[in-house]
Amino acid sequence: MSLTRQDVEKVALLARLKFNEDGLDKMTDHMVQIIQYVDKLSELDTEDVQPMAHALDIYNALAEDEPRPSLSREDALKNAPKRDEECFRVPAVLGE
Amino acid sequence: MSEFSYEIVIGLEVHVQLKTKTKLFCRCRTEFGNPPNTQTCPVCLGMPGSLPVMNKKAYFLSMRTALALNCGIPKFTKWDRKNYFYPDLPKGYQTSQFDLPMSEEGYLDIKSTKDEFEPRRVRIIRAHLEEDAGKSMHDEAAGKGDSRIDLNRTGTPLLEIVSYPDMRSAAEAKAYMQELRLLLTYLDVSDCNMQEGSLRCDANVNLHITTDDGVIATPIVEIKNMNSFRSVERGIEYEAKRQYDVWQETGKVLGELPKQTRGWDDSAQVTRSQREKEESADYRYFPCPDLVPVIVTDQQIEEVRQEIGELPSALRERLQNEFGLTVYTADVIVNQGLSLVEYYLELAAAAGDNKLAGNWVQGEVLRILNDQEIEIEDFPIDAGRLAELLKLVQAGDLDSSKAKDVFAAMLTSDSSAADVIKELGIEKVDEGALEALCQVLVERNQRIVDDVKSGNEKAVGALIGQAKKENPNVNPGQVRQICLEIINNL
Numbered sequence: 352m353s354l355t356r357q358d359v360e361k362v363a364l365l366a367r368l369k370f371n372e373d374g375l376d377k378m379t380d381h382m383v384q385i386i387q388y389v390d391k392l393s394e395l396d397t398e399d400v401q402p403m404a405h406a407l408d409i410y411n412a413l414a415e416d417e418p419r420p421s422l423s424r425e426d427a428l429k430n431a432p433k434r435d436e437e438c439f440r441v442p443a444v445l446g447e
Numbered sequence: 448m449s450e451f452s453y454e455i456v457i458g459l460e461v462h463v464q465l466k467t468k469t470k471l472f473c474r475c476r477t478e479f480g481n482p483p484n485t486q487t488c489p490v491c492l493g494m495p496g497s498l499p500v501m502n503k504k505a506y507f508l509s510m511r512t513a514l515a516l517n518c519g520i521p522k523f524t525k526w527d528r529k530n531y532f533y534p535d536l537p538k539g540y541q542t543s544q545f546d547l548p549m550s551e552e553g554y555l556d557i558k559s560t561k562d563e564f565e566p567r568r569v570r571i572i573r574a575h576l577e578e579d580a581g582k583s584m585h586d587e588a589a590g591k592g593d594s595r596i597d598l599n600r601t602g603t604p605l606l607e608i609v610s611y612p613d614m615r616s617a618a619e620a621k622a623y624m625q626e627l628r629l630l631l632t633y634l635d636v637s638d639c640n641m642q643e644g645s646l647r648c649d650a651n652v653n654l655h656i657t658t659d660d661g662v663i664a665t666p667i668v669e670i671k672n673m674n675s676f677r678s679v680e681r682g683i684e685y686e687a688k689r690q691y692d693v694w695q696e697t698g699k700v701l702g703e704l705p706k707q708t709r710g711w712d713d714s715a716q717v718t719r720s721q722r723e724k725e726e727s728a729d730y731r732y733f734p735c736p737d738l739v740p741v742i743v744t745d746q747q748i749e750e751v752r753q754e755i756g757e758l759p760s761a762l763r764e765r766l767q768n769e770f771g772l773t774v775y776t777a778d779v780i781v782n783q784g785l786s787l788v789e790y791y792l793e794l795a796a797a798a799g800d801n802k803l804a805g806n807w808v809q810g811e812v813l814r815i816l817n818d819q820e821i822e823i824e825d826f827p828i829d830a831g832r833l834a835e836l837l838k839l840v841q842a843g844d845l846d847s848s849k850a851k852d853v854f855a856a857m858l859t860s861d862s863s864a865a866d867v868i869k870e871l872g873i874e875k876v877d878e879g880a881l882e883a884l885c886q887v888l889v890e891r892n893q894r895i896v897d898d899v900k901s902g903n904e905k906a907v908g909a910l911i912g913q914a915k916k917e918n919p920n921v922n923p924g925q926v927r928q929i930c931l932e933i934i935n936n937l
């Protein structure tokens with residue numbers, strides 16, 4: 352499986368990443384290498400192996416429905432690039 | 448242009464906020480209406496290094512609901528990341544379920560109380576457990592500038608119930624929502640408050656139009672923001688007409704346009720096109736590595752099934768078949784919720800008359816609940832006290848208009864029916880005295896006797912009037928019966 356420059360452009364857009372022409376070429380090279388590396392896995396014979404939904408052999412990690420303290424609002428808003436007394440502030444959300 | 452007939456095809460996606468104390472993946476509270484950003488933690492803020500842990504109660508409430516919707520419960524289920532960027536989604540993905548949902552393939556039966564449509568079984572594709580997003584508010588005061596984000600709701604457990612496109616009118620869609628809401632309240636899994644957003648509905652709508660060249664389908668539109676039963680109905684009705692007009696104008700059919708999202712504007716009563724999120728279809732789902740799958744046993748599923756009490760459809764049938772109530776009365780009582788059903792059952796048992804109890808609950812009791820805008824829990828006459836009144840009615844000691852007077856007095860006092868009757872000066876007329884009175888009246892009114900004898904039973908009504916003048920406490924039904932007996936034996 353290979354990857355085109357257009358694929359990388361699309362993934363970059365979905366991930367909200369911006370590249371110049373040079374960066375896009377470099378990123379395409381890198382990603383093609385990564386894909387090829389992972390492709391090595393398909394050389395393995397997995398005929399008799401059950402597909403896994405998860406890497407760990409653990410199930411049913413469930414917690415009781417008992418409240419624990421939340422962060423203070425000050426702490427919650429501490430890392431926000433922009434905020435007011437109560438809320439995070441972000442560029443206008445349209446279409447609501 | 449000529450008019451063609453069409454069928455509306457509707458599928459609903461309903462989001463139900465589950466009644467848990469804490470969020471789906473962290474132990475922040477889920478309370479509605481608290482000050483912004485006071486119910487968050489590193490997990491629901493999406494901080495790096497934090498780890499989600501599934502809320503056990505949310506999972507089992509979901510299973511209870513899915514079983515009540517006749518869904519199958521797969522033994523194995525897992526959670527996936529649905530990736531998109533939106534300011535109210537701090538992690539950059541919503542934790543949802545993609546290919547292995549916790550339940551699938553069920554149904555909900557709906558019928559119209561007003562005969563608007565034929566009874567229908569609406570099939571359910573799946574119900575899966577996911578997390579809610581936060582809330583964004585556009586700050587008008589600050590100009591065009593910013594939106595404000597409150598993350599209190601982020602991570603609240605939601606059950607998304609997806610139906611097949613089985614509904615064929617706005618009335619059916621509304622009935623489906625109402626029946627689903629009723630079921631959810633019987634199951635006690637959600638507050639189901641549409642205004643507060645704990646029950647939300649999106650509709651996928653298109654038309655099948657019968658043209659001269661066969662049936663065509665219009666492009667599918669998803670309608671959002673329908674926050675009441677009425678807006679579900681109106682939104683779909685509006686959208687059907689709009690799609691028909693657009694089709695007549697453009698001739699575009701399914702497949703020629705991408706799926707469109709439109710929001711219902713309740714004040715303007717129209718749907719409006721919503722700006723699409725970029726590449727919204729490309730969510731790049733993948734299994735969430737932070738959450739481990741859930742595996743359930745047959746025994747656990749059976750235990751949850753046992754928790755489910757009697758549901759609305761079964762109760763309606765029981766009230767009709769075992770209690771002899773009319774379809775209408777059974778519907779009215781069951782549709783009011785489990786508490787009123789329990790009140791009715793207690794009343795019927797104590798009064799020993801199922802139909803009389805049904806009529807009183809459906810009539811007088813509900814009238815008071817509606818007038819005073821109270822719930823049955825706050826109704827001033829408990830079932831035992833009302834049963835005493837009904838027994839007197841049944842024994843013929845009180846006619847229905849006097850019984851209503853007594854009922855009205857009981858609403859504002861704690862007295863028993865018998866005490867109220869004494870206070871109001873209502874006395875039971877002695878049977879002997881009543882018969883004597885009737886005898887006198889019959890003898891005094893030869894013309895009425897002749898009328899009745901010649902087949903006009905209604906004429907006896909004049910005697911009831913006279914009897915009431917003589918003694919206001921007489922029971923009109925009894926007077927009628929006794930007078931008729933005397934006349935017929937003449």
Ligand SMILES: [Zn+2]
Pocket residue numbers: 470473474475486487488489490491492602
């Ligand atoms: Zn939290």
